[in-house]
């Protein structure tokens with residue numbers, strides 16, 4: 001399964017609007033809490049580190065968000081104080097979310113990603129964007145309400161298009177200057193206001209590689225909590241093979257045949273070129289296309 005997808009929780013959207021219901025869930029003896037410290041989730045072994053309430057000593061005003069019900073059991077995420085030394089010593093280890101995604105089972109990765117994105121949003125949105133007053137948490141953490149001006153603020157999800165241009169039996173992969181050494185991947189960019197997904201794909205490919213396209217096909221999506229993106233994976237039919245990189249963003253691009261892509265994904269070619277990692281939707285786009293006869 002694609003990393004960060006397949007979240008099994010019942011988010012209880014109707015019930016969580018009632019603060020008494022949320023408080024009752026928090027007080028249940030079977031309620032469990034996933035600590036997030038500096039955007040890192042706690043892991044206990046290779047599972048998400050959900051702990052009992054009495055093991056946590058969060059600050060009184062620490063963000064605590066309702067994640068959902070797992071087979072009826074209430075799960076929360078809680079922000080730990082921004083200490084230099086990791087808290088909860090001896091109970092587990094805090095891992096960078098990307099590293100955690102390689103260790104955790106799929107469902108735990110999806111839940112931890114949801115927790116990380118929400119806690120991170122609360123950390124960065126304590127004050128009203130309209131009037132500057134401190135806002136208060138509502139709906140178990142899915143809304144912040146400004147007591148001064150009444151504005152409501154909702155957790156952000158930022159749509160990003162990520163696309164693999166295709167022509168015949170070849171795909172175009174590129175190297176962003178910020179990529180790890182040797183990595184070639186799909187192209188990506190944020191959707192801008194007033195733009196459809198298809199228009200964003202066409203614009204980004206025109207800007208980054210001057211590639212003209214004739215059609216866009218949606219393939220799959222992936223929540224990507226760095227900090228709060230939704231990746232919209234697409235294929236784009238190139239009108240011609242010619243391209244020209246914009247050196248401000250793209251270091252290099254190259255057409256790759258299906259056979260080469262299959263061999264590289266299988267680790268059969270040993271050179272400096274690397275494919276996207278297993279948790280990236282870019283790898284899924286390349287692999288699903290290359291697997292088709």
Ligand SMILES: [Zn+2]
Pocket residue numbers: 128129130131132133146147148149150151
């Ligand atoms: Zn306000």
